[in-house]
Each structure stands twice: as structure tokens, then as C-alpha cells.
Amino acid sequence: MRLSRYFLPVLKEPPSDAQIVSHRLMLRAGMIRQQAAGIYSWLPLGYRVLRRIEAIVHEEQERVGHIPLLMPTLQPADLWRESGRYDAYGAEMLRVRDRHKRDLLYGPTNEEMITDIFRAHVGSYRDLPLTLYHIQWKFRDEIRPRFGVMRGREFLMKDGYNFDVDKAAALHAYNRHMVSYLRTYERMGLTAIPMRADSGPIGGDDTHEFLVLAQTGESEVFYDDRVTALKLGARAVDHDDPAAVKAVCEEFTSLYARTDETHDEAAFAQVPQAHRKVGRGIEVGQIFYFGTKYSEPMGAVVVNDQGERVPVHMGSHGIGVSRLLGAIIEASHDERGIIWPEGVTPYHAGIVNLKQGDGAADAACEGLYAALAAKGLSALYDDRGERAGAKFATMDLIGLPWRLTVGPRGLAAGVVELTCRRTGESEEMSPEAAVDRLAQIYAAHP
Ligand code: 5CA
Numbered sequence: 001m002r003l004s005r006y007f008l009p010v011l012k013e014p015p016s017d018a019q020i021v022s023h024r025l026m027l028r029a030g031m032i033r034q035q036a037a038g039i040y041s042w043l044p045l046g047y048r049v050l051r052r053i054e055a056i057v058h059e060e061q062e063r064v065g066h067i068p069l070l071m072p073t074l075q076p077a078d079l080w081r082e083s084g085r086y087d088a089y090g091a092e093m094l095r096v097r098d099r100h101k102r103d104l105l106y107g108p109t110n111e112e113m114i115t116d117i118f119r120a121h122v123g124s125y126r127d128l129p130l131t132l133y134h135i136q137w138k139f140r141d142e143i144r145p146r147f148g149v150m151r152g153r154e155f156l157m158k159d160g161y162n163f164d165v166d167k168a169a170a171l172h173a174y175n176r177h178m179v180s181y182l183r184t185y186e187r188m189g190l191t192a193i194p195m196r197a198d199s200g201p202i203g204g205d206d207t208h209e210f211l212v213l214a215q216t217g218e219s220e221v222f223y224d225d226r227v228t229a230l231k232l233g234a235r236a237v238d239h240d241d242p243a244a245v246k247a248v249c250e251e252f253t254s255l256y257a258r259t260d261e262t263h264d265e266a267a268f269a270q271v272p273q274a275h276r277k278v279g280r281g282i283e284v285g286q287i288f289y290f291g292t293k294y295s296e297p298m299g300a301v302v303v304n305d306q307g308e309r310v311p312v313h314m315g316s317h318g319i320g321v322s323r324l325l326g327a328i329i330e331a332s333h334d335e336r337g338i339i340w341p342e343g344v345t346p347y348h349a350g351i352v353n354l355k356q357g358d359g360a361a362d363a364a365c366e367g368l369y370a371a372l373a374a375k376g377l378s379a380l381y382d383d384r385g386e387r388a389g390a391k392f393a394t395m396d397l398i399g400l401p402w403r404l405t406v407g408p409r410g411l412a413a414g415v416v417e418l419t420c421r422r423t424g425e426s427e428e429m430s431p432e433a434a435v436d437r438l439a440q441i442y443a444a445h446p
Contacts (some may be wrong), residue, residue: 001347001378001379001380001381002381002383003380003381003382003383003384003394004298004368004384005384006027006044006380007030007043007044007077008030008043008044008093008394008398009030009043010028010029010030010394010397010398011027011028011030014027014029018148018299019146019331020131020148020150020326021216021329021330022147022148022150022216022325022327022329022330022333023147023148023149023150023326023349023364024188024324024340025329025333025397026046026148026149026325026326026329027148028170028337028397029042029045029046029337029338029398030043030045030398031045031046031048031049031325031331032148033047034148036153036190037145037153037245038142038145038146038151038152038153038154038279039152039153040065040148040149040154040351042110042151045346046325048346048347049325049326049340049344049345049369050156050321050322050345051345052156052343053321053322053324053325053344054135054156054344055181055186056187056343056344057135057158057184057185057319057321058217060180060181060183060184060187061133061158061160061180063180063316064176064179064180064239065131065133065239065240066132066133066160066180067115067130067131067132067133067359068095068132068133068134068135069132069133069134070115070134071107071110071113071114071136072107072136072137072357072441073104073106073107073135073138073139074104074105074106074107075107075110075136076094076102076103076104077095077102077103077104077105078103078104078337079112079113080112081118081235082112082297082298083111083112083115083294083298084297085112087404089108090119091141091143092140092141092418093105093106093108093140093141093294094106094108094139094140094144095394098105098282099236104153105137105141106138106139108138108139108140109138109157109159109160109316109318110134110136110159110161110316111161111294111314111316112294112298113269113314113393114132114161115157115294115298115300115314116162116392117132118130118132118163118295118300118312119295119298119299119300119301120364121245122163122300123303124302124303125165125302125303125304125305126304128141128163128164128165128169128243128302128312129162129163129164129165129169129172130162130163130164131160131161131162131163131171131173131197132158132160132161132163133160133161133377134157134158134159134160135156135158135315135321136157136159137154137155137156137157137424138154138155138156138159139153139154139287140153140155140347143155147218147326148283149322149323149325149326149328150218150323150326150327151218151323152261152322152323155320155321155322155323155357156321156322156344157318157321157322158318158319159316159317159318159368160177160317160318160340161314161315161316162174162177162314162315162316162317163262163295163300163312163313163314164312164313164314165302165304165310165312165313166304166310166313167291167313168242169313170289170291170313170314170315171206172242172245172246173315174287174288174289174315175208175242175245175248175249176239176245177184177234177286177287177315177317178194178208178247178248178252179237179239179245179248180239180418181194181210181287181317181319182232182248182252183193183209183232184319185212185284185285186231186232186233187343187445188214188324188328188334188341188343188344189328189331189342189343190284190324190327190328190331190341190345191213191228191331191427192210192211192212192284192285193210193211193212193213193221193223193227193252193257193281194208194209194210194249194252194253194257195208195209195210195211195221195223195227195257195258195259195260195262195281196208196253196258196259196262197209197258197261197262197286198259198261198424199269199288199290200263201424205317206288206289206315207287207288207289208253208286208287209259209283209285209286210283210284210286211259211281211282211283211284212282212284212286212327212330212331213279213280213281213331214280214281214282214327214330214331215279215280215331216282217279217281217282217283217330218282218283218296219259219260219262219280219281219282219283220259220260220278220279220280221257221258221259221260221278221279221281222256222257222258222260222263222268222276222277222278223255223256223257223277223278224255224256224257224261224271224272224275224276224280225275225276226275226288226303226367227252227255227256227278229364230251230252230255232248240268250323250445255271256268256270256271259281259283260383265363279409282323282326282327282330284316284319284320284323284324284327285316285317285318285319285320286318287315287316287318288315288316288317289314289315290314290315290316290389291313291314291315292311292313292314292352293314294310294314294315295311295312295314298315299311299361300312305437315436328341328344329342330354333399336393336396336397337396337397337398337399337400337424338397338398339399339401339403340399341401342401342423342441342442342444342445343445345400345401346380346398346400347380347400348372348378348379348399348400348402348438348442349372349378349379349380349400349402349403349404350378350379350380350382350395350398350400350403350404351365351367351368351369351379351380351381351382351401351403351404351406352382352388352391352392352403352404352405352406353365353381353382353391353406353407353409354383354388354391354394354405354406354407354408355407356383356384357385358408359409360367360408360411361406361407361408362383364411364431365381365383365406366395367431368406368416368431368435369381371431371432371435372435372438375435375438375439377435377438377439377442379399379404380398382394383394388407395421396421399421400421401420402420402421402438402441403418403419403421403423404416404417404418404434405417405419405426410428414426414430415428415429416429416430416432416434417432418434418437431436
């Protein structure tokens with residue numbers, strides 16, 4: 001993309017009502033525009049990152065055998081009357097009435113609807129295990145929407161639902177979700193710690209939240225800091241092997257890590273003092289096992305291998321897709337702007353032309369742009385007639401992890417400059433070497 005033809009409405013002054021750094025940076029970098037309290041338009045740069053995050057979520061869900069579908073945002077109230085949640089959900093639910101005076105609601109989550117789909121089409125244990133998920137907009141009429149996309153009213157969520165014949169199989173699905181979530185967050189450059197949590201209006205006994213440590217997080221967290229060093233890395237985990245999956249979950253949940261809702265002072269006191277940490281975190285996902293809470297009242301039953309009709313065991317599993325943009329920026333920025341991890345960056349590299357209109361510089365930039373594209377790498381080329389300082393400031397603000405700087409002086413010596421946004425370190429090399437280096441870097445971030 002050439003910046004002269006792009007739509008990147010950067011702001012000079014951050015609006016005064018944006019309280020936290022991620023919200024300020026998303027507005028300054030022209031990523032979002034607020035349309036009403038907690039409701040945002042996604043401008044091109046923000047939308048590009050949002051789609052990147054969605055793509056990673058899809059890839060990691062499909063990797064472990066979960067199946068995507070798409071349910072609507074509007075749901076009939078009658079489904080929620082069956083589960084008893086229509087009245088229980090309270091003022092957070094946005095209720096609508098259509099022209100035929102039928103009650104609808106803008107879905108805050110989809111347990112009822114997915115249970116309806118399941119009961120209509122599945123009747124035998126032979127069709128299990130089954131996990132269906134979608135990425136769809138949700139609406140929760142939060143009393144205090146704030147911090148930009150972090151606590152919106154309309155927000156994008158990945159929500160998945162497992163159907164299993166018994167509790168043991170459903171707990172395997174729970175563990176499989178935990179492992180796939182760990183991989184999902186790692187690919188986004190995040191350390192998200194699974195913490196035992198409270199189930200709230202979703203219900204159920206077993207639940208973990210995934211928290212990204214950040215001073216601006218809304219949850220208070222208590223943890224053994226050795227948990228922050230755990231990494232899944234490139235290891236292969238057989239997601240169909242319950243013991244292997246459980247072993248990974250145990251590794252990630254045996255050290256103390258809890259939110260204030262489930263915090264236990266006596267257990268926390270057992271953590272060696274040097275590792276005992278209290279901090280704040282951003283909840284970027286939550287997994288639940290709730291057994292037959294929805295399948296029983298809604299009649300989602302299967303015939304098991306004994307010929308008996310039994311309600312299916314279920315769980316639901318959510319990732320805050322739009323919230324993740326805020327969480328990633330909270331975890332990765334400096335005083336000049338955003339620093340995108342390679343896995344989610346909107347463009348792989350920025351190209352800054354120090355002397356637009358200079359024949360050699362223009363040609364070298366066009367050459368780099370094409371050579372990157374040939375390797376499957378996207379570039380944002382600043383081809384405007386601006387001063388170098390202004391171009392650098394824009395690149396730093398929008399946070400592309402790698403910048404190529406091209407100018408007549410370097411070209412005379414046959415080199416361009418490759419700069420790492422995170423460390424600020426620059427290296428001069430031939431344009432070909434720079435393209436090869438970027439291809440190598442991104443090979444590790446598919
Ligand atoms: N049905 C379950 C799991 S699918 C569910 O709704 N879980 S949840 O309530 O925990 O939401 C899942 C994730 O959505 C949360 O972990 C959080 O990251 C994100 N989320 C929840 N509320 C908001 C909000 N108001 N704004 C942005 N993201 C939110």
C-alpha cells in the first residue's frame with residue numbers, strides 16, 4: 001500500500017477523554033473512530049489488525065479440529081426463555097422488538113442458539129465429540145464502557161461450544177481449548193496466563209480466565225511470577241490425546257495464579273516470598289465447563305453406547321478478539337507509539353523514501369515494494385513528499401516492526417537501512433539482503 005493513496009487519518013493530539021495508552025494510540029494512529037459510547041468504526045489500519053487477529057484465531061481453532069460456522073447477531077427471545085436466562089441476564093442485554101411485535105435480542109453470547117442447532121441435527125453419541133465456534137459481534141450494554149475497544153458495548157468475540165457424551169470427554173475438550181488458546185496468544189506475541197476464575201452469568205464449575213499482565217488491567221491478579229516464564233513454543237501437542245493435553249494444562253496451571261474473585265490468601269502464602277506478585281491483568285479469554293446446564297432444560301440429548309438418552313455435556317470458550325488489539329498495545333508500545341508483534345502487524349514492513357522525486361530513490365523503493373510482495377510480504381510505502389522526520393514519526397506511531405529507509409546517499413553506496421522498531425537498532429545492507437532478512441524473520445511468524 002502506498003501511503004499517498006491510503007486512508008490513515010492520524011491525529012496530532014490524543015483526545016482528552018482517552019484514559020489509557022492503548023485507547024490513545026488507537027485513536028492517534030487512525031485505527032478506530034467512536035460512533036457512540038462503546039461502539040466503534042474500524043478504520044482501515046485497525047481493521048487490518050483485527051482481521052489478522054481473526055485469522056490467527058481461526059487457524060488455531062481449526063488446527064485442533066474445531067469447526068467454524070456463523071450465527072446471527074440477533075436472536076429470538078424465546079430461546080433464552082427456554083434456558084431461563086432471558087429474565088436473569090438483566091440490563092446488560094439489549095432487547096429489541098420487530099414490526100410483528102416479536103421479542104429479539106442482540107446476542108451477548110450464544111449458548112442457547114448453538115444448543116438449538118445441536119438438538120435439531122444431532123442425536124447420537126457417534127456424532128461426538130463436536131466443537132463448533134464462530135467469530136461474531138456481540139452486544140453487552142455495559143454500564144461503564146471505557147478504555148476504547150477494551151470494554152466496548154459492541155465487540156467482536158470468538159465463542160466456541162463443545163458437545164461431549166460425558167464429563168470426562170467434556171473435560172478433555174476444556175483442556176484442548178486451554179492448550180489451543182495458549183498457542184493463539186503466543187502467536188500474537190502475548191503472555192496470557194490461565195487463572196482460576198469465577199463463572200458469572202455463563203454458569204458452571206470449572207472456568208479459567210486468560211490474563212495479560214498490564215498496569216491498566218481491570219482485574220486484580222495474584223500469581224507466582226515463575227508462571228510468566230512458561231512457553232508452549234513450537235512443541236507439538238497431540239490434541240486428540242487426553243493425557244498429553246492434560247499434562248500441558250497442568251504445567252500451566254500448577255503455579256499459583258488467580259484473579260481477586262477466587263484468590264485464597266492461605267494458598268498464596270505458600271508461594272515463596274520472592275515469587276509472590278500482586279498486579280493487574282487484562283482478561284483476553286475465558287473457558288467454561290458447565291455440564292448439562294443448557295442441554296437439560298433445552299433437550300439437547302444423544303443416545304449413548306448403552307442405548308440411553310442422555311443430555312450432552314457442554315462448555316463454552318471465548319476470546320475477546322477486538323479487546324486483543326488494546327491488550328497487545330498495552331503490552332507492546334513506547335513513548336513514540338505502538339510496537340506490533342510480528343504475528344499481528346498490519347504490514348510486514350514500512351518503506352520510507354527520504355527523497356521522494358529522486359529518480360534513484362523512487363526506483364529503489366518501488367523495487368523493494370515489489371520484491372517484498374514477491375515473497376508474500378506486505379509493505380506500507382511512505383511515498384508522500386513529507387520531511388524525513390514526519391515520515392519516521394508516522395511509522396513509529398503506527399508501529400510496524402521493521403522499517404526500510406531509502407535515500408540517495410545510501411543508494412550511492414548500494415545500501416538501504418533496516419531498522420527494528422522495538423530496539424531502534426539499524427543495519428545497512430543491500431536491498432536484496434534486506435528483503436531476504438525480512439523473509440527469514442517472518443518465516444518464524446506464519
Ligand atoms: N460464552 C462465554 C464464552 S464463549 C462468554 O461469553 N465468555 S465471556 O463473557 O468471558 O467473554 C469472552 C471474552 O470476551 C472475555 O474474556 C473478554 O476478553 C471479551 N469481552 C467480554 N466483554 C467484553 C467487552 N465489553 N468488550 C470487549 N471484550 C469483551
